[in-house]
Amino acid sequence: MDATGLKEKAEAWLAADPDAATVAELRDVLARGDLADLADRFAGDLEFGTAGLRGVLGAGPNRMNRAVVRRTTAGLARYLKATVPDVTTRGVVVGRDGRRLSAELAEDTACVFAAEGIPAHVFPMLAPTPLTAFATLHLNAAAGVMVTASHNPPEYNGYKVYWGNGAQIIPPHDKGIASFIAKVEPANQVELLTPTEAYARGLWRDVPDSLGDAYLDAILKLRVHGRGSDSLRVVYTAMHGVGGAWMERAMERAGFSNFHVVAEQHRPDGSFPTVRFPNPEEPGAMDLSLATAQRVDADLVLANDPDADRLAVMVRDGTGKLRMLTGNEVGVLLGHYVLVQGPTRRSKPHLVATIVSSTQLGDIAGELGAAYDEVLTGFKWIANRAIEREKAEDTQFVFGYEEALGYAVGTVTRDKDGISAALVFADLAAWCEARGKTVLGYLEEIQRRFGLYVSGQRNFTFPGAEGAQVITRIMDGLRSAPPTRVGELSVKNVRDYKKGEKLPPSNVLAFELEGGGRVTARPSGTEPKIKYYFELKETLGSGEPVEAARARAEARLRKLIDAFIALVRERGQPEVGA
Template identity: 75%
Template sequence: MDTTGLKERAEAWRQADPDPSTAAELAALLAKADWAELEDRFSQDLEFGTAGLRGVLGAGPNRMNRAVIRRTTAGLARYLKEQVPDVATRGVVVGRDARNLSAELAEDTAAVLAAEGIPAHVFPEPVPTPLVAFAALHLNAAAAVMVTASHNPPEYNGYKVYWGNGAQIIPPHDTGIASAIARVEPANRVPLLTPADARAKGLWRDLPAAIGDAYVRAILGLRVVGKGSESLSIVYTAMHGVGGDWAVRALREAGFPRVTPVAEQQQPDGRFPTVRFPNPEEPGAMDLATATAERVKADVVLANDPDADRLAVMARDADGSLRLLTGNEVGVLLGHYVLTQGAKQGKPHVVTTIVSSAQLGDIARSLGAACDEVLTGFKWIANRALEREQAEGTRFVFGYEEALGYTVGTVTRDKDGVGSALVMADLAAWCQARGTTVLGYLEEIQRAHGLYVGAQRNFTFPGAAGAQVIRGIMDAFRASPPKDIGGDAVRAVSDYKKGERGLPPSNVVALELESGGRVTLRPSGTEPKIKYYFELKETLADGEPLAQARARAESRLARFIDAFLGLARERGQPA
């Protein structure tokens, strides 16, 4: 876009921006003639993709702001009126986390829905994402919106959309909503009602505390053994998010009195003052939780991300040291626990993703359970579970993705960090009663089903230029896949953009090795990153110490990763 066209588009957006602060932000950029920044904000619209929107806060169509959300909500409302005949009766649930601008974006969402004649069922305070997903089902709403950027840094926010089945939207609804948004008038012409007018018309309905009480009762019912433990010591961190009160309440009602919150991170704070990146997977994010756990001599550490839909777990190893489990390890533990110790009626069904470990699928098949691998994202897990329930009568018991997302049962049709924390505590208490530990139980599983080791490497390339780098890497691996990686022959290449294995087309490439290892490449759906997922399987010899087998496997994995990254650099990845 030339500077004249860029200036015209930016000025038109500024004039239509209903938020004085972002309008002033654009005016300042125009006054400085900051064409590079304006190009980044106006070269494209923020993509309505992974169940909705997510982006950096700021002015312009390629940022998260009130103008974008008003237009997005108008498009969503009009699409719902086309697709859901009784939407004006059922309404839409609206929730938010405690991030910067979340309150304003949620209010705009409800106000636009109300102006479109759709009742907004509004959580008046910040709530966990899984509570919004639960409320969509509990209230039989036509859809739900959660204003959140999950575990992204403080400068981000987002807008997640659920359909009436309680799951995040998938095609054709995502593309249908995006098309409807594209037809919406400028933001300052989008109709909206004030909260007072909407309440007076019965189109803004504040949700009562009873909804949260029903959610807690429902997740308490997910416990497998359900006996609690007077002696199990648990440290919990909310990571400055909205899960704190909910998780501590649920754990204590479940019979775990020895729960110690990380005080510095327990209350919601959108600045995330003790962590730069409020994701439990990031280096340093668990430091305060670890220090608290050492102080109180905790057995287990449970951590939610800021909107409480993810769960991280730390447990003590054989020498008493705390170790952060990987997402795959937690997924295998919870899945095996539910499959082997849970209810036995019907054919159980578990779902993982193509970038998660293959181990749970192997375990499920050995136990006679149904198992599916789907595309990355919990929307695919939940919708596949619904498909098989309806078509085959299977009983969905567990789903997970390696990025710390898990759900047990059908209380929510999305990942649930609070419910999963409760089941993990239940698992830890069961292990304790058996005279073992969480990591002791994991070793039992690995000895029976193999030691799977994996790793992930992420590379961030921000802005429009970064998006071009990521596209180039993906295109290069498609055009010229390697014949081997570090001397290990590539036996199969799966390009999921072509709809491999009956899955919807997706920008993912997987390379499978003769040795049984695999590497999967994909751009992130929520951040300017390219992600590489690696996995190898090692078989333990009879009586072999687990540490010895793990060292051997990790050494193999390190060589595998180094060899692959060399190939990535040959295909355009900056050094």
């Protein structure tokens, strides 16, 4: 688009933008004549997908702002009225985290729903994402909206949508909602009530405090050991997010008296002053947690991301050093624990993982007689598959996970829940302590029986519209000319999930390697990244120390990763963004 076209689009946007702050921001961009910035802001509409919306805050249709959220909510409201006959009775839950503009976006959301005649059940305080998911079920709402950008940097915000079953939306609802959004009038013409008007008409309803108590009661019942510990020293960080108060209450009620928080990161702060990228997986994000753990000589470190739907775990190794568990290791530990140590079930237990997670949970489920499914990346697929199978078969969902630190224990929420997962992991650690074992000792028991699986991941970030084109070229190249070897290993099979592969079509490629290895490539659904996932399985020798086998496996894994990245770069991937 040329400069004249960009300026015309910008002026049209300004005429319809109801927010003085973004109007001023865009006028400044025009005054500076920054055509590259304009081109990115007007590269297209921020896409509404199965995760709702997520993007950088700012003016323009390719940004998160009040204009986009008002139009999105109007479209969602009208789609609900067209598809859910009792939506005006059941209403919609609205929650928000502590990010910049979350309060304003949540208020606009509630007020647009109210203007459409749909009651909004609004959290009067900051709420973790799992609590919004729980409230959608608990209040029998027709849908739920959570204003959050999860673990993204501070310049982001987002809009996550739950269906009435408590799970994130999947097709056809995502496309249906998007089609209704496309027909919505300009943002400054979208009707919305004031909060006072909505209250007066009974269309703004505060979520009661009793709902939080119900949530805590429910997640406490997920524990298996159930005895807490006075001696287990636990450190917890909320990563400047909204999980802190809830985690404190849960751990106190569970009997973990030796509980310490990372004070510098405990209060919600959307500027995330101590971390550039508030994701426990990012380099440096756990530095303050480590410092606190060293000060109190912690046995266990638990970390939530800012909206508390993810969990990271650190435990002591054989040398006394704290080691971060991978997402797959946490998933295997929790899955095995609740499956094997949990209560006797009348229905067949059901476990679910994603196509980029370790295959080990499936091997465990198969050997122990549990039902198992592998689904596309994203917790929406885990939750909806669990619901689908419960309705069709005599199964009981007990655990699901994705390697990106997302876990669901049981059915309290139909989404990943970093608070309940942290509580159950602390319960697991207390059980290990009571047995005279360490968490890593328990993991070794599992590995000796089911094999040692090692995994790795490499992400490359390519921001903006040009970056999206780079990611497309990489995926197209791998799809049109897939490698026949990766380093020393031959490629036995290529699975192109865009063709379906018994799952909904998705832009994912998996290269299955000789010896049980796998390399998977996919673009992120929420960030401007392409992600590569790697896994190898190692068999322990008779009586071999597990650390010796791990060292051997990780050396092989490093070679595999290096070989694949070199292969992609030879095909033209830019040397940036690692």
